[in-house]
Amino acid sequence: MDLGLKDRVVLITGGGRGIGRSTALAFAAEGAHVAVLDTDSDAAEAVMQEVRATGLRGVAQRCDITSAEDVGCAIGSVMEQFGRVDVLVNNAGISRDATLLKMKESDWDLVMDVNLKGTFHVTRAVLQQMKDRRWGRVINIGSRSMFGNFGQTSYTASKMAIVGFTRSLSLEQARNGITVNTVAPGFIETEGIKSHVNYPSLREVAIGKNPVGFLGAPEDIANTVAYLASEQARYITGTTVFVTGGRFSS
């Protein structure tokens, strides 16, 4: 199926590694130009070199999405270079796990700032030009753990909030040719998750609990995001697509 993404301009937050990196490469494979915002500018630049090697345009911007000022500068630069953003993938996300009684306020704030407020900053910065052109796609990365996970009150609250953000924004933009959806991954083996202190045991448990009996790869998420960005997905908005291997519970 031709997804019709050739020459689209796609902006991905946290695209320097993991799911964001795979998403950048999936869009490039479809002929789209890509811009990546990431706190790790070297990683983002390395991904963009891979995109540029295919003959497409790839722009890496160092940006902390918790800062409205950083986001303003980065989006300004992307707009200067591409003139538009057709597809926004709000992928950057973090967790700072602890049970609530042990959770530091600063960790709670950081998770909310990156996962929720960062999404607000970046979406607001690109939305008007999508509305003016009456076409756009906003795809937010949620998480299966929005159903609840031990030790993740902040993370699950932030990801559930993303679902609410998605639903309300989809209604606001439905008449403007802009669709807004959440993709909720299950356990995906990325650098982020591999750096977890309990990674080997987490992995074993996750495989055991997964109905399909294996763990997802970043490409499983990237391919879903690319489909939601396509013209074929024009009637899908305000929803959450679970890419979890059939697992829903904690």
Ligand code: NDP
């Ligand atoms: P990774 O940690 O592997 O990559 C995230 C990227 O985002 C990193 O490059 C990181 O940069 C960047 N980033 C972090 N904070 C910011 C910020 N403030 N501004 C800009 N960029 C930032 O994550 P994953 O690929 O595993 O996850 C991607 C998304 O998918 C997240 O939203 C996550 O919550 C979600 N998800 C992941 C699952 C999984 O199993 N992997 C499961 C369910 C959801 P740096 O290296 O500098 O920190």
